[in-house]
Amino acid sequence: MYFKRRPLSLALRLTLLFGVAAAMVFLVxxxxxxxxxxxxxxxxxxxxxxxxARAVQDALDGIHTTEKLAPLEQRFDDIxxxxxxxxxxxxxxNGRMLYASPVPDLATVAxxxxxxxxxxxxxxxxxxxxxxTVLTRMMEEIGPVAGRPxxxxxxxxxxxxxxFLAVFYRNLWLMVGGSILxxxxxxxxxxRQGHAPLRDIVSRIHRISANELNNRLPRxxxxxxxxxxxxxxNAMLRRLDESFHQLCDFNADIAHELRTPITNLMxxxxxxxxxxxxxxxxxxxxxxxxxxxxxxxxxVGDMLFLAQIDNRAPFKNIGELDLATxxxxxxxFYEGWAEERGVALAREGHARIxxxxxxxxxxLSNLLSNAIRYTPAGGAVxxxxxxxxxxxxxxxxxxxxxxxxxxxxPRLFDRFYRVDPSRQRGGDGAGLGLAIVKSxxxxxxxxxxxxxxxxxxxxxxILPERPPHP
Numbered sequence: 001m002y003f004k005r006r007p008l009s010l011a012l013r014l015t016l017l018f019g020v021a022a023a024m025v026f027l028v029x030x031x032x033x034x035x036x037x038x039x040x041x042x043x044x045x046x047x048x049x050x051x052x053a054r055a056v057q058d059a060l061d062g063i064h065t066t067e068k069l070a071p072l073e074q075r076f077d078d079i080x081x082x083x084x085x086x087x088x089x090x091x092x093x094n095g096r097m098l099y100a101s102p103v104p105d106l107a108t109v110a111x112x113x114x115x116x117x118x119x120x121x122x123x124x125x126x127x128x129x130x131x132x133t134v135l136t137r138m139m140e141e142i143g144p145v146a147g148r149p150x151x152x153x154x155x156x157x158x159x160x161x162x163x164f165l166a167v168f169y170r171n172l173w174l175m176v177g178g179s180i181l182x183x184x185x186x187x188x189x190x191x192r193q194g195h196a197p198l199r200d201i202v203s204r205i206h207r208i209s210a211n212e213l214n215n216r217l218p219r220x221x222x223x224x225x226x227x228x229x230x231x232x233x234n235a236m237l238r239r240l241d242e243s244f245h246q247l248c249d250f251n252a253d254i255a256h257e258l259r260t261p262i263t264n265l266m267x268x269x270x271x272x273x274x275x276x277x278x279x280x281x282x283x284x285x286x287x288x289x290x291x292x293x294x295x296x297x298x299x300v301g302d303m304l305f306l307a308q309i310d311n312r313a314p315f316k317n318i319g320e321l322d323l324a325t326x327x328x329x330x331x332x333f334y335e336g337w338a339e340e341r342g343v344a345l346a347r348e349g350h351a352r353i354x355x356x357x358x359x360x361x362x363x364l365s366n367l368l369s370n371a372i373r374y375t376p377a378g379g380a381v382x383x384x385x386x387x388x389x390x391x392x393x394x395x396x397x398x399x400x401x402x403x404x405x406x407x408x409x410p411r412l413f414d415r416f417y418r419v420d421p422s423r424q425r426g427g428d429g430a431g432l433g434l435a436i437v438k439s440x441x442x443x444x445x446x447x448x449x450x451x452x453x454x455x456x457x458x459x460x461x462i463l464p465e466r467p468p469h470p
Contacts, residue, residue, distance in 0.1 A: 011191045018187030019180065026176045026183075034169060041161040045133035046122035049154045052086055053137050055079040056152055060139055073099055084160070087132075089153045098150070106153045109134060124158070131158040197222050201230065213241040246414070253416035253431075257299055261292040302432040306415070309439040317356050318467065323385050323393055324350045326361055330368050342377035349385035351393035354466040355444050363440040364395075366433040367459050371399035374457070391465030392446075396458055404452035412450055413438040443467065 008016075059075045076099050080086050089106035090099040097107060104127040125134040132155040139150045201217060208215055216237060217230045272285045324347065331345045338345055371381045379400045386394045404412070408419045416431040437459075441448045446463040 011188065011195060014191045015184060015188040018191070019184035022183035022187070023180045026179050030172055030176045033172060034165075037165060037168060038161075041158070041165070042122055042124070042133055045156050045158070045161075046135060048083060049086070049122055049133065049135035049156060052079060052083055052088065052154050053135060053152065056088065056090070056154070057137075057139055060150065084156055086154060086156045091151045091153075093150075104128065104130070104132065104155065106134075106155055109136065109153045109155075125155065131162065132156065133158055197226060201226065201233075205233070208237070210244070213237055213244055250415055254303070257416065257431075258296065261296050265289055265292050299432070302436060306432065306436060306439055309436075309443050317358060318354055319357060320352060321355050321357055321360065322350065322352050323395055326357070326364060327368075327383050327385065327395075330361065330365055333365075334368060334372055338372050338381070341372060341375070343372050343375045344380035345372075345383075346380055347383045347385070349387075351385050351387040351395070353391075353393050353463050355463065356467075359440045360444070363437045363461075364397075366437050367397045370433065371397050371457075371459075374401045375399040376401055388462075393463050394460065395463070396460040398456050398458040400456050403454050404450070404457055406452075409450055409452065413448070 056076065056079060059072050059079065076088055076090070080088055080101065087101035087104060087106060088099060089097070089101065089109070091107070092098055100107060109125065122133045122135045125132045134153060134155045137152045137154075139152050201222060204217055214237075216234045219227060219230050219234075222230050268285050268288060272282065327347050331347065335345065368381065368383075375381055381397065381399045384396045384398070388394055404419055408417075411417050412419070413434045415435040417435075418431050438448055441461055441463070444463055444467040446461060448459065448461045451458050451460075
């Protein structure tokens, strides 16, 4: 069974990162300090070895033959006195050992010495588990002998320094470890304190109920880093508030729209039952009731259709459409009604897109029927179709007539919204036609907008080349 791992909390994540950063800094500083201490002792030993080297050089001055070296052994012994167990080895140009301290065995170092290895810097050398600081010098004999007569190797044990460094390293790394631990704890405290504004926001959000969607989080009371979060949350609250009010209005509109036909049905039924009537009177009452039933059935059907579109039900009949052909089919359907009202129908332009034929035909039918209904006799409804450069299409339905006041335009596509309230029961539908248009066009990835002037009212639809995937 697969268990999804829960992400680490922000406090723990930041504390770990802070601890890792502190550990890296302290470890680097510790390494630099320890390395500097070791180099310091190496330099100190090298300086001491140079002093011995100069004394050995002075002792060798004035020696012209190897036979005269024998008395210098005592001199070399005296030079080494007081120099922390320093050792000396002198080898001539033939590889003969002229002087060597008892320990360590520097003969191999002296025989391997050359001018190339001679430097003013000491180096580390290990022998029998002991570390030494070694300095090698090539010293020429004063006299007729040429070349490199003597290889002088001087060494001093690093043992005392190692004991000091062992204690120093132990204390140093204890301090480093303790500092890392302290910094991690301090980091956790700092992160907790730094998250206080975030916890305050969470507390405020918890207190917001469905009846307080008009509340907003204070933008000026949070740090700048949380400003965008507060803005986004306030924007979400605003959308929820608007949707909540739209839902409340929608419920009220549904109740109002259903109450009227039901009241009519009840009234007519009560009147019919109040006294005996002939068969024709009952038939007339039943016809009247049938109209109310059809009105309610149409409204319920429209609401179910909107619910399906809002739930992003997948399109069933996506195919290539010629908008000019679809508009012409609607012209043929409404031709009789338009002639009866004295309204002319005109179309121009072509464009092809992919879409659901039945849905788009319903949206265009709603707009076209509205345009014919509100066009005065003698006027014309014009449909203009234009192919767009992005592969989509633009379609405009324009008709003359009484202009729609500007304050109604933003809400014209709301459900059950009517520009003229007196027209509610005038047989012009339940006020869902334009809402259906917008839902269909939006489901196809397009947009619809309306403009109205004293010359005409114009609905323009922009459709993409293909509807988006559900």
